[in-house]
Amino acid sequence: MSTSTSHELDTGGAGGDAARFGEAAHLITAEHGRIVEGLDTDAWGKAAEIITSASGVFTVGTGRSGLALQMAAMRFMHLGKAAHVVGETTTPAIVEGDVLVAASGSGSTKRVVTAARAAADQRAWVLALTTDPDSDLASLATVTLVVPAADKQDFDGTTSAQYAGSLFEQSVLILTDALFHVLWQGSGTTARDLWRLHANLE
Numbered sequence: 001m002s003t004s005t006s007h008e009l010d011t012g013g014a015g016g017d018a019a020r021f022g023e024a025a026h027l028i029t030a031e032h033g034r035i036v037e038g039l040d041t042d043a044w045g046k047a048a049e050i051i052t053s054a055s056g057v058f059t060v061g062t063g064r065s066g067l068a069l070q071m072a073a074m075r076f077m078h079l080g081k082a083a084h085v086v087g088e089t090t091t092p093a094i095v096e097g098d099v100l101v102a103a104s105g106s107g108s109t110k111r112v113v114t115a116a117r118a119a120a121d122q123r124a125w126v127l128a129l130t131t132d133p134d135s136d137l138a139s140l141a142t143v144t145l146v147v148p149a150a151d152k153q154d155f156d157g158t159t160s161a162q163y164a165g166s167l168f169e170q171s172v173l174i175l176t177d178a179l180f181h182v183l184w185q186g187s188g189t190t191a192r193d194l195w196r197l198h199a200n201l202e
């Protein structure tokens with residue numbers, strides 16, 4: 001028995017929502033193409049070196065930026081790193097030799113800036129993903145990873161046609177996945193090796 005209810009819905013045909021969905025998907029992927037062209041790949045290379053050297057990898061971000069970084073934290077764990085999400089009950093103290101990966105499109109979100117300052121005070125490395133190289137977050141960073149996306153309050157739509165900080169938040173996931181890929185390829189481990197750390201209590 002079919003569960004589709006499409007016969008009961010008016011989707012507007014080829015010129016309606018179905019076509020607009022395709023256009024939106026193309027718009028978003030095209031915006032990501034422009035982000036990649038605008039990256040400072042040397043800075044991302046330094047980030048890879050720092051994460052490789054670091055004892056522990058901590059992540060901090062709020063809202064969607066933080067959610068995207070939680071996915072990165074899981075991948076760092078899969079690489080065998082001690083990975084911690086700031087604010088979780090079991091997250092320990094950050095110390096010298098650890099790295100804090102902080103994401104804030106605006107670069108001014110208090111919780112993120114406060115965590116970055118605390119990490120810098122401990123002489124931990126701070127990797128800052130932000131759209132604003134002059135932000136408070138960037139000023140505390142060992143390496144600033146500028147994502148040339150729109151700030152969430154860039155309402156003109158000049159940098160991104162998407163709502164609020166969507167382009168930045170998506171970029172956090174894509175670029176940290178690229179970082180993971182570089183680290184994984186350099187680690188000499190196979191997908192089967194990494195799979196041993198995949199959650200088995202889910």
Ligand SMILES: O=C([C@H](O)CO)[C@H](O)[C@H](O)COP(=O)(O)O
Nearest residue numbers: 063064065104105106109152165
């Ligand atoms: O959740 C967010 C989103 O923009 C809501 O549409 C942001 O990630 C959250 O507000 C944090 O902002 P930034 O620190 O400026 O990334």
